[in-house]
Structure formats: C-alpha cells, structure tokens
Amino acid sequence: MKRIGILGGTFDPPHIGHLIIAEEVRETLNLEEVWFIPSYEPPHKQKAHVNSETRVEMVERAISGNPHFRISTIEVNRLGKSYTFDTMKALTDENPDVQFYFIIGADMVEYLPYWNHIDDLLNLVMFVGVKRRGYAFKTDYPILEVDVPLIELSSTDIRQRALKNKSIKYMVNSGVEAYLKEKHLYEDR
Ligand code: ATP
Numbered sequence: 344m345k346r347i348g349i350l351g352g353t354f355d356p357p358h359i360g361h362l363i364i365a366e367e368v369r370e371t372l373n374l375e376e377v378w379f380i381p382s383y384e385p386p387h388k389q390k391a392h393v394n395s396e397t398r399v400e401m402v403e404r405a406i407s408g409n410p411h412f413r414i415s416t417i418e419v420n421r422l423g424k425s426y427t428f429d430t431m432k433a434l435t436d437e438n439p440d441v442q443f444y445f446i447i448g449a450d451m452v453e454y455l456p457y458w459n460h461i462d463d464l465l466n467l468v469m470f471v472g473v474k475r476r477g478y479a480f481k482t483d484y485p486i487l488e489v490d491v492p493l494i495e496l497s498s499t500d501i502r503q504r505a506l507k508n509k510s511i512k513y514m515v516n517s518g519v520e521a522y523l524k525e526k527h528l529y530e531d532r
Contacts, residue, residue: 366409379405469487
C-alpha cells in the first residue's frame, strides 16, 4: 500500500504551521506525499475571507518547492459544504492501493465527535493528530499522535496582522507573502 498524508483546511491563508506539520508527519510516518486539500465551505467554521480560487493559488505557492507536497482541488470543484467524509470516500474509491493518513491539529482532535459520519470516516483513514497550543488533545478515538514542533500561528493571526499592516514575513512563505501584498488580501479596504 502507498502511504499518503492529507492536510485539509481552509488555508485562509496557508502559513508555516501547515507546512511544518505536513513535513514533520510525512517524515515521521514515512509518507510518500502529503496532499493539501483546501475546503470550499468549511462545515465547522465561518466562511473563508477570500474565495476558493485565491486560496488554491496561495496553497500552490505555499507548497511549491517541496516535491512531496501536492494540492487536490476535489473540494473546491465539488462546491457546497466540504465534508471530509465525502472527500475521503471519493479518494479511497479512486485510489484502492493507498492508505490515507489524515492530519489534524489538536483543535480538530477535540472536535472529531462532531464530524459528519465520523465512525465511517475512521474506517477509511488513519487520523494523525498534532499538538497545538491551547488545546488539550483529548479524544476517545484511536488516532496516531505525531510529535511536531509547536508553532503558535493560525490563519486568524496572519489575517489580523495583515489588517494592521504588521509584518508577516517568515510566518507565511515568501511566495504567499508576495501574493498577499500584490492582491492586498486581508488588508483594511
Ligand atoms: P483559522 O485561524 O482561520 O481558524 P487555522 O490556522 O486553524 O485557521 P486551517 O486551514 O483551518 O488553519 O487548518 C488546517 C489544519 O491545520 C487543521 O487541522 C488545523 O488544526 C491544523 N493547523 C493549523 N495551524 C496549526 C498549527 N499552528 N499547529 C498545529 N496544527 C495546525
């Protein structure tokens, strides 16, 4: 079986926390690739601040340069609410030779009981949890825990900094930083 990691998210915008956890889990679990899947409409939180085309562009810029990272536009192409179960059902049907490892931060670990079709989803993928400041990582589900450097960053932080014209250098990679500036994303307009 091929071993592929999945990092689903809103990526509003993608930051180095996403990249570091993906790379660390890939290396620790010996995954061939990690696929980044931007959601169209996240079921569990408010709508994204920028449209899906823009978030896809930012993810492409964020992952460029890592030959193990890929993007899947399955959720933005499907439109509607992006339930992970629907996505992983489609991906496992299309890729019967792959074991998927679905990477989530501790905030999502705590939220797992509320995921759509969580019991069926647990049969489709192996969940991999990573720690995140402010979240206890408490769960009754059988998930793998991978130790990663604690990165105290969120997309919310980046948006707030952009709004205040504060530097986001090194918090997002340089391609994403240039794109945010060029398009004036998240700025006060
Ligand atoms: P927002 O601040 O807008 O809620 P976010 O920073 O949580 O966004 P998402 O795109 O929603 O970013 O996150 C995608 C996945 O990456 C989630 O599973 C989330 O838990 C995880 N993640 C994001 N940032 C970190 C981080 N700094 N440490 C650990 N996990 C993270």
